[in-house]
Amino acid sequence: MRADSENLIVLLHWLRWCWMGSFGRWTDLRLCLLGLRRSAADVAGHVIGDLRATEALARGRDEENEAKDPASAAGDDPLAAWRVARAGMMAAMDPAALARIVPGPWGPMPLGEILQRSPMEFLVHAWDLAQATGQAAVLNPGLVRDALGPARQFAPLARLSGLVGPECAVGEDADDLTRLLAIFGRRNTSS
Numbered sequence: 629m630r631a632d633s634e635n636l637i638v639l640l641h642w643l644r645w646c647w648m649g650s651f652g653r654w655t656d657l658r659l660c661l662l663g664l665r666r667s668a669a670d671v672a673g674h675v676i677g678d679l680r681a682t683e684a685l686a687r688g689r690d691e692e693n694e695a696k697d698p699a700s701a702a703g704d705d706p707l708a709a710w711r712v713a714r715a716g717m718m719a720a721m722d723p724a725a726l727a728r729i730v731p732g733p734w735g736p737m738p739l740g741e742i743l744q745r746s747p748m749e750f751l752v753h754a755w756d757l758a759q760a761t762g763q764a765a766v767l768n769p770g771l772v773r774d775a776l777g778p779a780r781q782f783a784p785l786a787r788l789s790g791l792v793g794p795e796c797a798v799g800e801d802a803d804d805l806t807r808l809l810a811i812f813g814r815r816n817t818s819s
Contacts, residue, residue, distance in 0.1 A: 668756075668757055669698075669699035669702045669706065671753050671756050671760075672706045672710065672753075672757070673701035673706075674698045674701075675753050676701040676702055676706070676709050676710050676713045677698060677701045678746075678749065679710070679713035679714055679716070680717070682743070682746075683720045685739055686717065686722075686726075687720050687725070690731060701713075725739060726738065726739055726740030727739070733782055733785050733786070734781060734782070734785075744778075745778035745781075745782070747771050747774065747775050748775035748779045748782065748808065751767050751771060751775055752808065752809065752812050755767065755809060755816075756814075765818075767805060769805075772804045773804045775808055776804060776807060776808055779808055779811045779812065780811060783811045786812075792812045793812075793813030794813055795812075795813060796809075796810040796813060796814065798810045803816075
């Protein structure tokens with residue numbers, strides 16, 4: 629989880645710096661995903677909420693991780709909120725927490741197994757935030773490749789609940805990032 633986390637930290641730091649300047653307010657930057665208008669703060673808040681929910685599961689609590697207003701989790705300083713949430717989650721991780729059976733998108737399973745599949749979400753949302761700012765998403769190719777299998781398992785479940793749109797068609801020569809994004813209904817226009 630380290631390399632994708634570092635990508636997100638760098639992206640959030642850059643976004644915070646830019647939004648304090650020429651781009652205006654954090655909540656004004658919009659993403660167009662699945663036909664829904666979401667702010668970059670909504671995406672960051674969703675990721676921060678997931679970190680907090682993972683900490684709760686690691687500590688033996690099953691809490692709802694989706695706020696009605698995801699941007700509220702990002703607050704006025706999304707980078708600081710992300711760092712606090714990540715530190716709390718990491719502090720809760722120990723062998724007992726990783727072995728704890730928790731509810732997951734694939735059914736009850738050890739928390740450690742869920743976390744092994746989690747980089748797909750950080751990678752896709754890091755790409756979302758890069759797109760929102762007109763930046764290139766430079767993501768760890770090994771993490772992207774490793775995320776393809778779990779993404780193929782998770783996306784059909786997410787489609788049933790309306791979390792992701794239909795998979796986009798890609799050519800046989802598509803790179804791994806383009807394939808990962810397509811699984812979640814996104815088009816990589818930079819490849």
